[in-house]
Amino acid sequence: MNDLLNKTAESPKTNGGSKIVHAFGALADLGAEVANRSNFRDTIRTSLHLLLGSLGIMRGGVARYSRFEGELSLAAVRGLGDEFPLAISLTREDERAFLECGTRALEVADARDLTLLSLSGWILEAKDIELIVPLVVHDELLGMLFIGEKASGERYTTHDKDVICAMGRHIGVAISQRNLLTELERKADETRKLYDEMRTTYNDTVRAFAAAIDSKDKYTEGHSTRVGKYTEIIARELAWAEDEIEGASVAGYLHDVGKLTVERKIINAPYKIDAKESKELNRHPAVGYEILMPIHHPYADVPLAAKYHHERLDGRGYPDGLYDREIPYIAKIVNLADSFDAMTTDRPYKRRRSAPDVVEDLRRNSGLQFAPEITSALLRGLLRETSGDSKNRRFRKLLGRDYMETENLTPLLRKTLDEIGTTQAITLSV
Amino acid sequence: MIHDLEVGTAAAVVSEDVYFSPIATLEVPHKAVVYAGDYLNKLSGESVERECRQRMAEGATELIVDFSRTEIVNSIGVSILLGVIDAAKSNGATVAFADVNEGTAELFEMLGVTNHVRLINN
Numbered sequence: 001m002n003d004l005l006n007k008t009a010e011s012p013k014t015n016g017g018s019k020i021v022h023a024f025g026a027l028a029d030l031g032a033e034v035a036n037r038s039n040f041r042d043t044i045r046t047s048l049h050l051l052l053g054s055l056g057i058m059r060g061g062v063a064r065y066s067r068f069e070g071e072l073s074l075a076a077v078r079g080l081g082d083e084f085p086l087a088i089s090l091t092r093e094d095e096r097a098f099l100e101c102g103t104r105a106l107e108v109a110d111a112r113d114l115t116l117l118s119l120s121g122w123i124l125e126a127k128d129i130e131l132i133v134p135l136v137v138h139d140e141l142l143g144m145l146f147i148g149e150k151a152s153g154e155r156y157t158t159h160d161k162d163v164i165c166a167m168g169r170h171i172g173v174a175i176s177q178r179n180l181l182t183e184l185e186r187k188a189d190e191t192r193k194l195y196d197e198m199r200t201t202y203n204d205t206v207r208a209f210a211a212a213i214d215s216k217d218k219y220t221e222g223h224s225t226r227v228g229k230y231t232e233i234i235a236r237e238l239a240w241a242e243d244e245i246e247g248a249s250v251a252g253y254l255h256d257v258g259k260l261t262v263e264r265k266i267i268n269a270p271y272k273i274d275a276k277e278s279k280e281l282n283r284h285p286a287v288g289y290e291i292l293m294p295i296h297h298p299y300a301d302v303p304l305a306a307k308y309h310h311e312r313l314d315g316r317g318y319p320d321g322l323y324d325r326e327i328p329y330i331a332k333i334v335n336l337a338d339s340f341d342a343m344t345t346d347r348p349y350k351r352r353r354s355a356p357d358v359v360e361d362l363r364r365n366s367g368l369q370f371a372p373e374i375t376s377a378l379l380r381g382l383l384r385e386t387s388g389d390s391k392n393r394r395f396r397k398l399l400g401r402d403y404m405e406t407e408n409l410t411p412l413l414r415k416t417l418d419e420i421g422t423t424q425a426i427t428l429s430v
Numbered sequence: 431m432i433h434d435l436e437v438g439t440a441a442a443v444v445s446e447d448v449y450f451s452p453i454a455t456l457e458v459p460h461k462a463v464v465y466a467g468d469y470l471n472k473l474s475g476e477s478v479e480r481e482c483r484q485r486m487a488e489g490a491t492e493l494i495v496d497f498s499r500t501e502i503v504n505s506i507g508v509s510i511l512l513g514v515i516d517a518a519k520s521n522g523a524t525v526a527f528a529d530v531n532e533g534t535a536e537l538f539e540m541l542g543v544t545n546h547v548r549l550i551n552n
Binding site: 018019022025026029046048049050051052053054055056057058059078079150151152153154 | 516545
């Protein structure tokens with residue numbers, strides 16, 4: 001800028017000082033425009049106005065260059081008319097020539113060697129384009145300015161060209177920023193797609209694991225899958241965020257992963273297992289935790305759900321006999337989903353229980369084994385379906401139509417929800 | 431003020447409300463007056479340009495841009511006015527600027543805008 005001022009001081013024109021002050025104002029406005037605007041097209045349009053208005057230029061345009069397409073495409077124009085081409089092809093030789101030139105104002109009349117001018121020179125002349133200015137930032141050709149005649153009819157001075165190039169550099173930076181942003185958006189989009197694919201793979205793997213766990217137990221086929229679905233329903237009823245619901249569902253699917261190490265004959269025992277077998281079976285939460293812990297899950301609570309899904313609020317659960325607030329919330333949800341499925345499916349040693357019986361069990365154990373608000377969430381989901389408030393048939397698909405149409409189930413659910421609403425979870429200190 | 435430029439009855443119907451709106455136009459056959467706001471920047475400039483183009487499309491061949499309330503014209507304003515001048519030329523119309531203050535007149539002079547428009551009532 002000092003250079004510009006010095007040149008102005010040498011200028012024979014009496015209004016040189018005013019000119020440079022006006023140009024400075026435009027340059028400052030352009031800097032602010034490039035720094036602040038988020039709408040690229042608007043930024044370029046305004047930049048062109050500032051450039052033309054700073055020197056009283058009748059017409060001009062700003063083009064962006066795509067190296068991939070080898071094409072300059074107009075981003076903003078003033079006074080060039082409809083016949084001015086929206087896109088101008090550029091040869092590699094032209095590109096090289098412009099890169100060597102840098103951001104410098106070239107007189108159209110002096111640049112006849114360029115292929116650009118042999119192809120499009122006629123239109124530049126027809127539109128009184130006097131200067132072309134390559135926009136070069138970090139050795140990359142980003143665009144071009146097309147500058148028409150001055151309103152004064154005078155030729156462009158060195159000072160004028162300096163002002164145009166200074167403003168051109170700002171516009172080049174704006175284009176560079178835009179290109180970077182576009183590239184970032186493209187990469188973010190790719191990453192998002194990759195993440196979605198990985199998430200799908202992860203969820204498929206989780207379901208495959210659940211199926212593997214369930215295959216060990218011929219009497220409880222589909223148990224892990226159902227617990228995953230009940231956990232999802234409860235989390236949704238609790239108005240969790242979508243990714244949290246997905247995490248809860250995964251915790252449900254994998255809660256019994258530790259059973260993979262338990263002998264099949266214990267899992268499938270068609271009788272009440274003895275103390276030794278029970279001890280072996282009861283190792284599965286801790287083993288499940290050991291299996292899941294080294295895996296980097298997208299949802300942090302998955303191993304904890306496996307470890308603590310047999311804990312009870314009253315401290316009578318296992319493996320650690322934790323009390324209410326010591327138990328991770330996700331484990332409380334999985335505990336209820338697990339118990340609900342155990343009660344509503346046939347087991348080797350007993351038939352599934354009736355719906356009213358299950359509801360009564362949940363009421364009785366709310367605050368002792370189950371957290372009341374989680375029990376309420378499950379019952380609320382059931383009620384939504386039995387009362388017809390929800391067209392969703394999540395429970396019906398899992399429990400069967402007859403089960404869901406048990407006589408008087410809807411009023412029973414309403415009554416139980418009222419009663420549980422007043423239940424307080426016991427909060428015992430250790 | 432540009433009342434003395436007006437002919438016919440249109441000027442007589444100008445109300446204060448219309449006059450003090452940022453942009454308003456008075457119309458007489460083939461002549462249109464467009465009022466610039468107090469600061470001719472991008473927002474107000476684009477409104478002026480839109481209004482001028484609209485008037486030309488309706489058949490105006492004399493455009494008068496009234497700067498009586500205009501204190502500052504920035505570079506964007508200059509560019510927009512040059513666009514108006516260019517469009518007027520293409521449409522066979524003329525443009526005049528009325529009541530331009532001294533600073534703005536100097537700016538127009540310096541940038542060669544006055545090569546293309548008449549300044550009146552200065």
